[in-house]
Amino acid sequence: MAKQPILDGYRILDFTQYLAGPSATRLMAEMGAEIIKVEMAPYGDPSRAFPYRKHKRSAYYVQQNRGKKSLCLDLKDERSQAVVRELIRECDVLIENYAPGVIGRLGFGWEQVRELNPKLVMCSISAFGQTGPLSHLSGFDYIAQAYAGVTSVIGEPDRPPSLPMLAIGDVTTGVHAACALGFALLDVHRTGVGQHLDISLLDCYFHQHEVNVQAYSASGGKIVPRRAGSHHYAVAPTGIFRGPEGYIMILALLHQWPVLCKAMGREDLIKDERFKTNELRVANLQELIELIEGWLQRFPTDAAAIEALQAVRVPVAPILTVPQAIAHPHHRARGTVRTVSDRMLGEFDMPGMPLRFSAHPDLPELQAPFLGEHNGEILTGLLGYDAAAVAELERAGVLVSAAH
Amino acid sequence: MQPRHVLDGFRVLDFTQYLAGPSASRLLVEMGAEVIKVEIAPGGDPTRLLPYRKNERSCYYVQQNRGKKGLCLDLRDARGRELLERLVATSDVLLENFSPGVIARLGFGWERVRELNPQIVMCSISGFGQDGPLAELQGIDIVAQAYAGVTDLIGEEDGPPALPLLSFGDVNTGVHAVAAINAALLNRTRTGKGQWLDISLLDCYYHCHEINVHAVSASGGALAPKRSGAHHYAVCPLGIFKGSRRWFMLMGSLHFWAPLCRVMEREDLIEHPDFATNEGRCARRGEVVALIEGWLQAQNDDDGVLARLQEARIPCAPVLTVAETIAHPHFRQRRTVRTIHDRHIGDFDIPGMPLRFSDYPEITELEAPLLGEHNAEILAGIGVAAEEIAALTQAGVLVGGDR
Numbered sequence: 085m086a087k088q089p090i091l092d093g094y095r096i097l098d099f100t101q102y103l104a105g106p107s108a109t110r111l112m113a114e115m116g117a118e119i120i121k122v123e124m125a126p127y128g129d130p131s132r133a134f135p136y137r138k139h140k141r142s143a144y145y146v147q148q149n150r151g152k153k154s155l156c157l158d159l160k161d162e163r164s165q166a167v168v169r170e171l172i173r174e175c176d177v178l179i180e181n182y183a184p185g186v187i188g189r190l191g192f193g194w195e196q197v198r199e200l201n202p203k204l205v206m207c208s209i210s211a212f213g214q215t216g217p218l219s220h221l222s223g224f225d226y227i228a229q230a231y232a233g234v235t236s237v238i239g240e241p242d243r244p245p246s247l248p249m250l251a252i253g254d255v256t257t258g259v260h261a262a263c264a265l266g267f268a269l270l271d272v273h274r275t276g277v278g279q280h281l282d283i284s285l286l287d288c289y290f291h292q293h294e295v296n297v298q299a300y301s302a303s304g305g306k307i308v309p310r311r312a313g314s315h316h317y318a319v320a321p322t323g324i325f326r327g328p329e330g331y332i333m334i335l336a337l338l339h340q341w342p343v344l345c346k347a348m349g350r351e352d353l354i355k356d357e358r359f360k361t362n363e364l365r366v367a368n369l370q371e372l373i374e375l376i377e378g379w380l381q382r383f384p385t386d387a388a389a390i391e392a393l394q395a396v397r398v399p400v401a402p403i404l405t406v407p408q409a410i411a412h413p414h415h416r417a418r419g420t421v422r423t424v425s426d427r428m429l430g431e432f433d434m435p436g437m438p439l440r441f442s443a444h445p446d447l448p449e450l451q452a453p454f455l456g457e458h459n460g461e462i463l464t465g466l467l468g469y470d471a472a473a474v475a476e477l478e479r480a481g482v483l484v485s486a487a488h
Numbered sequence: 489m490q491p492r493h494v495l496d497g498f499r500v501l502d503f504t505q506y507l508a509g510p511s512a513s514r515l516l517v518e519m520g521a522e523v524i525k526v527e528i529a530p531g532g533d534p535t536r537l538l539p540y541r542k543n544e545r546s547c548y549y550v551q552q553n554r555g556k557k558g559l560c561l562d563l564r565d566a567r568g569r570e571l572l573e574r575l576v577a578t579s580d581v582l583l584e585n586f587s588p589g590v591i592a593r594l595g596f597g598w599e600r601v602r603e604l605n606p607q608i609v610m611c612s613i614s615g616f617g618q619d620g621p622l623a624e625l626q627g628i629d630i631v632a633q634a635y636a637g638v639t640d641l642i643g644e645e646d647g648p649p650a651l652p653l654l655s656f657g658d659v660n661t662g663v664h665a666v667a668a669i670n671a672a673l674l675n676r677t678r679t680g681k682g683q684w685l686d687i688s689l690l691d692c693y694y695h696c697h698e699i700n701v702h703a704v705s706a707s708g709g710a711l712a713p714k715r716s717g718a719h720h721y722a723v724c725p726l727g728i729f730k731g732s733r734r735w736f737m738l739m740g741s742l743h744f745w746a747p748l749c750r751v752m753e754r755e756d757l758i759e760h761p762d763f764a765t766n767e768g769r770c771a772r773r774g775e776v777v778a779l780i781e782g783w784l785q786a787q788n789d790d791d792g793v794l795a796r797l798q799e800a801r802i803p804c805a806p807v808l809t810v811a812e813t814i815a816h817p818h819f820r821q822r823r824t825v826r827t828i829h830d831r832h833i834g835d836f837d838i839p840g841m842p843l844r845f846s847d848y849p850e851i852t853e854l855e856a857p858l859l860g861e862h863n864a865e866i867l868a869g870i871g872v873a874a875e876e877i878a879a880l881t882q883a884g885v886l887v888g889g890d891r
Binding site: 088090091093103107111115135136138143144146147148194212213215216217218219221222223224226227228229230231232233234235236237238239240243244245246247248249250251252254255256259260262263264266267268269270271273274275277279280281282283284286287288290291292293294295296297298299300301302303305307308309310311312313314315316317318322323324326331333335394397399400401402403404405406407408409410412413414415417418420421423429432433434435436438439440441442443444 | 491494495507511515519539540542547548550551552598616617619620621622623625626628630631632633634635636637638639640641642643644647648649650651652653654655656658659660663664666667668670671672673674675677678679681683684685686687688690691692694695696697698699700701702703704705706707709711712713714715716717718719720721726727728729730735736737739798801802803804805806807808809810811812813814816817818819821822824825827833836837838839840842843844845846847848
């Protein structure tokens with residue numbers, strides 16, 4: 085018997101667009117759930133227009149929406165609203181990432197949908213949450229990142245903070261949402277009723293402060309987290325060092341410091357008054373950096389220096405560029421990076437499925453939908469509309485589709 | 489009886505230490521699971537020693553381990569292993585983040601664990617995964633970050649990369665692990681069987697590349713993401729701007745350019761051939777940044793400027809320091825930050841529970857365990873007699889501490 089995917093049989097009504105929400109339903113699609121992506125007529129998810137594009141097809145959209153079914157309709161039309169109400173009765177989950185209040189004005193707020201389907205789990209994703217003084221603000225990854233105190237601890241101390249060139253917050257918020265949704269579904273098994281989940285970018289970014297919040301608070305403000313460029317402000321040596329060719333990440337935490345000294349052939353440093361404790365090493369960081377970088381320059385290549393440190397188990401890494409990471413044999417061997425094929429774009433690489441199940445292999449054959457590609461299938465197959473009714477809705481512009 | 493939270497009645501046997509694994513079991517506790525934290529005698533989780541410490545108690549340890557039950561034992565002793573086998577048989581989840589292979593050498597590899605309990609979900613968390621050429625490397629957040637192509641994208645263009653001073657990767661990996669555990673538990677309601685999960689820091693960091701991987705790959709290398717300091721390399725204006733006193737994150741690209749020009753009373757720039765398109769603005773990034781910063785500073789009123797930009801629905805935020813977030817009314821009202829109490833440290837703040845359920849309020853009364861605090865309770869629960877517990881304690885197989 086062919087194995088059922090892990091979320092086989094679960095049906096998700098997905099009102100999300102852009103990145104945080106679609107990341108959540110992308111993971112669920114990869115676990116075999118049926119995702120009905122509701123796209124707003126006439127253009128659908130705005131990310132369909134994002135670069136990189138080829139043949140009017142966005143690789144960005146494809147990465148986030150493989151394996152979903154697209155239903156594109158005019159949500160302001162009463163006939164569309166009737167379709168959505170019927171779908172709510174047939175789904176296990178409703179997920180949305182509009183600004184707070186919008187889904188209620190569309191007629192699908194929590195109080196409205198729970199009446200239609202008491203078992204439904206609803207998940208709302210927003211930048212700042214459904215409540216609180218900032219909840220009305222428009223939300224993008226970097227905006228919540230700045231409010232979360234995260235941006236302030238990235239970059240050179242005497243320069244403006246630095247902008248990380250990836251949307252860690254949106255993706256992690258999607259993972260948080262998928263996580264909460266699954267537990268609410270598990271709870272439906274016991275209680276028979278669904279509930280509403282309130283997941284925000286701000287909460288999820290702030291959740292990642294493993295040290296800063298407690299250290300500042302418990303020390304009564306004596307420990308002040310601050311950006312410190314390439315090196316940690318409170319632990320040394322921990323940071324990015326100049327190698328013979330490029331940059332190398334090296335950490336020598338408490339017990340690794342003597343190991344690093346030996347590797348450098350400088351056992352004398354273990355007892356050196358300047359470097360005996362972590363506090364002293366932080367205080368004399370500049371000297372420490374010069375010593376380590378001076379030693380690194382003796383190697384012919386970065387790889388040789390990294391190998392020497394890996395041999396004695398001092399944590400070390402090359403700072404890979406994205407093209408280097410894409411080509412790395414480990415990333416390839418594990419499917420951390422994988423090549424997907426899109427009907428319009430052809431083959432290209434994207435990150436792999438990070439959740440790995442021993443009993444369920446990856447689903448490699450997922451396609452991102454064309455706009456409204458599954459309008460007919462959903463209305464006739466799931467809701468029992470006849471072909472003539474679907475054709476009439478298409479003619480009236482209530483249902484929209486495109487060949488890309 | 490009304491369950492306390494979604495995981496009420498689930499038992500987790502937690503072999504994890506440091507951060508990624510404990511973040512996962514921390515979330516499971518906050519959802520009501522019983523988490524038995526197995527700590528290795530004599531010292532337990534090494535984070536018990538991490539600063540900031542007060543009264544010999546680590547805030548770091550407390551933040552990650554509230555609500556868990558502490559079982560501290562000698563894993564090399566056959567009697568200790570036998571007790572753990574009995575706990576495996578009664579648990580729903582086994583979680584570990586040792587280097588690949590270590591848990592099997594301790595006698596709890598997946599093949600053995602599934603024999604002991606076919607329904608158990610086992611989750612292994614590691615730096616680079618259970619297989620592949622890098623599997624043997626230590627699992628440390630920023631090491632995986634560097635290998636994931638993430639570090640290279642942070643910092644000034646003409647300098648070394650910058651180190652983000654928080655562990656995105658570890659915490660995020662914990663969340664990924666919880667998502668996978670959940671899917672496996674949900675699947676178990678249908679199949680009756682558990683399975684083994686392989687979650688890695690590298691995969692979870694790499695998973696956050698929402699653009700970079702496909703952009704490089706699909707463009708055949710024509711697009712090359714790069715670090716570019718405070719401003720985005722391909723979108724303008726998008727970045728961090730200096731106000732009269734503080735830094736602002738500001739997005740004036742796409743359809744936000746026109747309203748931004750109106751707020752700055754520079755309507756002439758909306759359709760200006762040099763500035764109307766993103767490409768044009770990227771080519772004149774220096775001018776655009778100077779224009780915006782000049783306007784921000786001329787107002788000499790950072791709060792007023794922020795209010796006007798937000799009023800016009802232009803994405804804009806003050807770059808708050810951690811201290812400012814802790815005091816912010818939005819964070820307090822939503823409990824994005826919350827004050828907790830520890831028996832030895834007293835009151836202090838930690839980040840809130842990011843998963844919010846309408847049917848279950850946050851469980852507020854969680855205490856991080858003292859070393860081996862729940863040895864007797866846990867073992868009595870699986871039928872070990874009090875005399876035997878005393879004998880094992882005497883023999884040093886079970887260990888306790890006053891912190």
